[in-house]
Amino acid sequence: MAKELKELTKRSENYSQWYNDLVIKADLAESSAVRGCMVIKPYGYAIWEKMQRQLDDMFKETGHVNAYFPLLIPKSYLSREADHVEGFAKECAVVTHYRLKNAEDGSGVIVDPSAKLEEELIIRPTSETIIWSTYKNWIRSYRDLPILCNQWANVMRWEMRTRLFLRTAEFLWQEGHTAHATREEAESEARTMLDVYSEFAENFMAVPVVKGIKTPNERFAGALETYTIEALMQDGKALQSGTSHFLGQNFAKAFDVQFVNQNNELEYVWATSWGVSTRLMGALIMAHSDDNGLVLPPKLAPYQVVIVPIYKNDEQLNAINEKVADIIKELKALGVSVKYDNADNKRPGFKFAEYELKGVPVRLVMGGRDLENNTVEVMRRDTLQKETKSCDNIAEYVKQLLEDIQANIYQKALNYRSEHTIVVDTYEEFKEKIEEGGFILAHWDGTSETEEKIKEETKATIRCIPLEGDTTPGKCMVTGKPSERRVLFARAY
């Protein structure tokens, strides 16, 4: 039944195809007519909205406010910070003209050559430069600090190989940009936001993450230090899920942003930036879903419960409708979101497949016999287990079940990660084990040369130098030189 709808490629056959199928068939997103840009469909966007709302609350709890800065950045601004422009120049969408006109030969609409901009404008790949050019006017003295702004925005990086959510030319994100009077305060802010991201990933997305520091090679263009959270997907590949940057005084110097400190001296301002994007959707999808479709954590599901009636005739449907109305009322009173699907143009089996595909955490089914017995069939999406429960106190039961599911999928992902995180001491073993996927903790001599050699020979990168865990020194698996501690390797998205 409903075979076509469910026809997902199996993960074991082709993980990459499974992901693409799932994003399309679960109505999350699709490619658009513009190369590399996606359409986020209503069901996908509803999940993103839940993420946004939660993150926004967490940003506000930590003292941040939202603002909005321009989409377009003058080319000369982007060039002010040398590393920054080096990092982004190759993927910039450039606006050169501001008007179209009718072609004189009647062939259609063309770019009006007389409407050429004096200076080209770049669609923001990130907003450090336009924001720091603005902060220059906001900051005079230490009394104006800190500035703790965030913006929710679209950005554009002209990627050559794109994948829905994971890597798209245009994506949605939030970018925090903060300004501080001291180095210590800025460093502390960068770490605080890393903690916010980690808490969000683990407690809301149910995705365990490793917090750590990026090597200089993998740092954000213009940062002194990049903090990251790294998650492990079901195919054994890592996904960088959020980054927080300590920018030092680089952008303050590039845009000449100085302030009078408490000792009445002029000093450059200290900065951070931090962001997560619609890429998190990719992490969410890949961390939990199975061959039947999405598995959504209840805290981020557009609706947590779906109720499907099975009936023989209108009379029976009316009786079920009435019974279900009470259950819906009780669920809503407990803050549980619920959809009742009594549409008559689809068979129950089709609906079951659809809601499994869409990852609705709990499904309730009520049929004629349930009506007689005052029961309802409860299925949990994470394990696909079914049971028949009394309608008495069903709302409390479901609420508790949602909490169990949230905890269970986190634990499942954590178990997967534990089983796929290994310690390796020799480069030979590393090269063998990296083929199996997963995280590898190994010693590294701290040089870019060794890091690049490993990347070239194994396609593995250093995901991060973990902030927690074993800090015993050792010897680099490649060169035998001293290593301060094991670092985290993986192949990555």
Add this chain to the structure above:
Amino acid sequence: MAKELKELTKRSENYSQWYNDLVIKADLAESSAVRGCMVIKPYGYAIWEKMQRQLDDMFKETGHVNAYFPLLIPKSYLSREADHVEGFAKECAVVTHYRLKNAEDGSGVIVDPSAKLEEELIIRPTSETIIWSTYKNWIRSYRDLPILCNQWANVMRWEMRTRLFLRTAEFLWQEGHTAHATREEAESEARTMLDVYSEFAENFMAVPVVKGIKTPNERFAGALETYTIEALMQDGKALQSGTSHFLGQNFAKAFDVQFVNQNNELEYVWATSWGVSTRLMGALIMAHSDDNGLVLPPKLAPYQVVIVPIYKNDEQLNAINEKVADIIKELKALGVSVKYDNADNKRPGFKFAEYELKGVPVRLVMGGRDLENNTVEVMRRDTLQKETKSCDNIAEYVKQLLEDIQANIYQKALNYRSEHTIVVDTYEEFKEKIEEGGFILAHWDGTSETEEKIKEETKATIRCIPLEGDTTPGKCMVTGKPSERRVLFARAY
């Protein structure tokens, strides 16, 4: 005291300058380095967020869902609907290249000529074309309809004369795009959304609006009918505050979007689109504010109450802090948002001026004598009236006061509009009265020629053909030809 902060130009001296001063000094927005693009500052953005949240709730209550479509539109798509491209071609920001590179002469970063796009991309001025090209793949049969999508997005129209919030090259907005099986359903949708906008303007912004239909001259490019809400500002000029368009089958035809209807026949899909933008911020500011600063409706104020202590020493401050903590708790329990400003680096007078400037609806002041008497001074921003109230039940009192303020500023704006809406029968009188500003109801013969003549000679436009009010026929004030009913004229932003 705090003279500099409050130094707003008076409305009576220079209304336009007063507006600009206010937007800047109340920290709502500022111009950016990119011509015509603004930075929305945190306080301004906080108001916009409140608007967004409320509108979004109202859209969802009326069955709409959010989605996201690409920022960039292929030039050929924009050209598909003839009126549409005619309307927007002159203000399009055009992306022609996708990479920068280092200049060979070392002079800096330049556009890489080898990275020229085959087809230029336009930054969306509105999204009908990209969305209808997408809907083509979503719609097969009447069962796929209606589609009721909205998106919150930035758009770009390269305006030559810009003003903060009122007319900027980039602005933020929402755009609803719906697809329907019948003409009737689409027309009804367009009217429903006009009602949503009107309800939002009146009940949340406290701005009375006239609902009406635009003349063909003033229609959205590509629409069969444009509905509008028109508000009157304090300088007697009209501000178009939201529009809802019945698009007929124009975009369905341009993008070949057909569906199989219930009679198993192929038919083009019927469409609407509707939007409000950050321009609403301009309406909100201009409708209520005075020479002391912003006056915000309590329902959209970032915080509704500010509390300022006046104290002689730390001991007294501590006692006030303690007392205020109780009041804050009570206010929050009633859902009232409150800020307590006991910062010691600004004098009370400075704080008073600042919160007046920022339009905080209610100010509470507690000093030493209040402490003794268990009282607090209450000031309402709309009338600047002060009174001393007992701390007992102060939260309930304030909550009621906020409702009174919301109602009062609406009534004030409504009175202003009533006093500045006149009925005129001759063109001579019209030309005289239009100089005084305000709405004028007059007869018009229904032709574009007459409409354009009036516009040229008086700078007044037909704001709308009202949906309500007097429908008595008459004779055109200019040509003497028959007129179906009086229409609404004004000079406009």
